[in-house]
Amino acid sequence: MNIGFIGVGKMASAIITGLKQTEHQIIISGSSPARSQEIARQLGLKAAQSHQDLINQADLIILGIKPQMFNLVLSPLTFKQPIISMAAGVTLDTLGELTDDSLPLIRIMPNMNAQILQSSTGICYNSQVNDELKTLAREITDSFGTTFELDEKDFDTFTALAGSSPAYIYLFIEAMAKAGVKNGLTKAQSLEIVTQTLMASTQNLLASEDSPHDLIDKICSPGGTTIAGLLDLEKTGLTASVVSAIDTTITKAKQMATQKK
Ligand SMILES: NC(=O)c1ccc[n+]([C@@H]2O[C@H](COP(=O)([O-])OP(=O)(O)OC[C@H]3O[C@@H](n4cnc5c(N)ncnc54)[C@H](OP(=O)(O)O)[C@@H]3O)[C@@H](O)[C@H]2O)c1
Structure with a gap:
C-alpha cells in the first residue's frame, strides 16, 4: 500500500520510523516542495510535488500537520482515499467537514514514545471504516507502539x-x-x-x-x-x-x- 504523509514534523517522522519496518511504501509532502525534498532525503523516502500530487498517488493519507493548519491546508484539496489524522482536538466530524465525510476517516492520538516504537496510541473510526481497514489501521499504529481502541468521547482524556x-x-x-x-x-x-x-x-x-x-x-x-x-x-x-x-x-x-x- 502507498501511504502518503501531508506534513512531516516530529510526530510524523517518529511514526515513519515504525512504518518503514512494514511492507508499505511511503510518500511525503511537506510545507513546500523544497522542504519535501529535504525531508525525503533525510528519511530516505519519496517526495510528491504537491499535496494534490500526493493524494493522486496514495492509497491512504496520514495528516501530520498541526491542528491550527487544518483549515488552510485541507480546504483546497480533494481527497478520494481513507484519511488518518493525529491532530489533538480535531474530531472526526470536523475532519469530515474539512475533507469529505463520505470517506473512511480515522482519528489517532500517538505520543512521542513513537520515536522508540513504544507509543501509546488511541484510535477511533467514523462509520465508513470497515473491518478490513480497521485491521490495516491497527497494523500501522502497532508498527510504532501499542494501540488502544476508544470511543471518540474519551479521546480528550x-x-x-x-x-x-x-x-x-x-x-x-x-x-x-x-x-x-x-x-x-x-x-x-x-x-x-x-x-x-x-x-x-x-x-x-x-x-x-x-x-x-x-x-x-x-x-x-x-x-x-x-x-x-x-x-x-x-x-x-x-x-x-x-x-x-x-x-x-x-x-x-x-x-x-x-x-x-
Ligand atoms: N508532538 C507530540 O507529542 C504529539 C502528540 C500527539 C499528537 N500530535 C499531533 O501531531 C501533529 C504534528 O505535531 P508535531 O509535534 O509533529 O508538530 P511539528 O513538528 O511542528 O510538525 C508539523 C509539520 O507540519 C509541517 N507543515 C507546516 N505547514 C504545512 C503545510 N502547509 N503543508 C504541509 N506541511 C506543513 C511543518 O513543516 P515545516 O517544518 O517546514 O514548518 C512541520 O514539519 C499535530 O497535529 C499534533 O496535534 C503531536
Whole structure:
C-alpha cells in the first residue's frame, strides 16, 4: 500500500520510523516542495510535488500537520482515499467537514514514545471504516507502539493521559534530579538514578498483581523515611496538582475542538 504523509514534523517522522519496518511504501509532502525534498532525503523516502500530487498517488493519507493548519491546508484539496489524522482536538466530524465525510476517516492520538516504537496510541473510526481497514489501521499504529481502541468521547482524556503526559513525567524526573543536585549529586548521576528507578518501578507495577497503592504500602515502613516524604508530597498537593493538570489538558483539547468547528 502507498501511504502518503501531508506534513512531516516530529510526530510524523517518529511514526515513519515504525512504518518503514512494514511492507508499505511511503510518500511525503511537506510545507513546500523544497522542504519535501529535504525531508525525503533525510528519511530516505519519496517526495510528491504537491499535496494534490500526493493524494493522486496514495492509497491512504496520514495528516501530520498541526491542528491550527487544518483549515488552510485541507480546504483546497480533494481527497478520494481513507484519511488518518493525529491532530489533538480535531474530531472526526470536523475532519469530515474539512475533507469529505463520505470517506473512511480515522482519528489517532500517538505520543512521542513513537520515536522508540513504544507509543501509546488511541484510535477511533467514523462509520465508513470497515473491518478490513480497521485491521490495516491497527497494523500501522502497532508498527510504532501499542494501540488502544476508544470511543471518540474519551479521546480528550486519552490525549491528556498518553499524548501530553510524557511531558509531565519528564517534569517529575527533572524535579527529582534537581533534588539530587540540591543534596550534592551531579545532575548526570541524579538523572541516571531517577530514570533507572522510574523504569524499574513501572516494570514492577506491570509485572505485579498489586495496585500502585499496595506497592506504596510495601515501601512505607512504619515511622520510616518514605512515609515522611510521601506525606510531604501530599502536603503540597501532588495528587490534586496532577488531577488539575490533566483536567486542564482535557479542557484545552475540548476548546481546540470547538475552535476547529
Ligand atoms: N508532538 C507530540 O507529542 C504529539 C502528540 C500527539 C499528537 N500530535 C499531533 O501531531 C501533529 C504534528 O505535531 P508535531 O509535534 O509533529 O508538530 P511539528 O513538528 O511542528 O510538525 C508539523 C509539520 O507540519 C509541517 N507543515 C507546516 N505547514 C504545512 C503545510 N502547509 N503543508 C504541509 N506541511 C506543513 C511543518 O513543516 P515545516 O517544518 O517546514 O514548518 C512541520 O514539519 C499535530 O497535529 C499534533 O496535534 C503531536
